[in-house]
Amino acid sequence: MSNVSFSQKEADRLMKIPGTQKGAVLRSHLAAIKNHAGEEGLAKIEKALVELGYPVTLQEVRATKEYPEAQTALISLLCQKLLGYTDADIFVQAVEASKLSFFSQLLMRTFTSLERVLKNAPHYWKKHVSIGDLECSEFNKKEKFAIIRLRNYKLHPVVCLSLAGYFVGMFRYVQPSANIKETKCIHKGDQYHEFKVTW
Numbered sequence: 001m002s003n004v005s006f007s008q009k010e011a012d013r014l015m016k017i018p019g020t021q022k023g024a025v026l027r028s029h030l031a032a033i034k035n036h037a038g039e040e041g042l043a044k045i046e047k048a049l050v051e052l053g054y055p056v057t058l059q060e061v062r063a064t065k066e067y068p069e070a071q072t073a074l075i076s077l078l079c080q081k082l083l084g085y086t087d088a089d090i091f092v093q094a095v096e097a098s099k100l101s102f103f104s105q106l107l108m109r110t111f112t113s114l115e116r117v118l119k120n121a122p123h124y125w126k127k128h129v130s131i132g133d134l135e136c137s138e139f140n141k142k143e144k145f146a147i148i149r150l151r152n153y154k155l156h157p158v159v160c161l162s163l164a165g166y167f168v169g170m171f172r173y174v175q176p177s178a179n180i181k182e183t184k185c186i187h188k189g190d191q192y193h194e195f196k197v198t199w
C-alpha cells in the first residue's frame with residue numbers, strides 16, 4: 001500500500017523538532033515542486049504527507065499561519081525518495097521556491113543592493129522562522145564575497161541544500177551572478193552552518 005512507510009520513523013523524529021515557519025515560505029516550496037515535478041509530482045508528495053500523518057497541501061496552506069519548520073525537510077526527503085531527486089534537484093527547486101516567494105520578492109523590492117539584502121536577511125529570517133539565528137558575518141565588496149552563518153538550527157542535512165538554494169535565489173534578484181557554497185555545517189561537527197556567497 002504505502003511505499004513511504006519506511007520513513008515513518010524519520011518523519012516522526014523530524015516533526016518532533018520544535019520550530020515553526022510561516023505558511024508563505026512553505027507554500028513557495030510546494031509551488032516549486034509543482035513547477036519542477038509537475039502536478040503529478042506534487043500530488044505524490046501531498047499523498048505521502050497524508051499517509052505519514054503530516055498533511056499539508058499547496059491549495060490549503062495559508063501564508064500567515066504557522067507550520068512546523070521541519071515540514072520542509074520532510075518534503076525534501078520525500079522528493080528524494082518518491083521523485084528521485086538528486087542534491088542538485090533539491091537545490092534548484094529551492095532557488096525556484098525563493099523566486100516564487102512573496103517574502104523574498106518583497107525583500108528584493110525594498111533592498112536593491114546585495115549588501116542591503118544581506119544586512120536585512122537576519123531580520124526577515126526571524127519574521128518567518130522561529131528557530132535559528134542568521135547573521136551576515138562578512139561582506140567583502142572588493143573581493144566580491146559574503147559569509148552568512150546560521151546558528152541553533154539542526155533538522156536534517158537535506159535542509160542545507162534547500163537553504164543554500166533559497167538564499168542564493170534571493171541574492172540573484174539583485175545580483176544575477178550570485179553563487180553559494182556551504183563551507184561549514186552543524187551536521188559535520190561545526191558550530192554552525194556557514195555559507196559563502198560569491199558574485
Ligand SMILES: [Zn+2]
Nearest residue numbers: 160185186193
Ligand atoms: Zn548545514
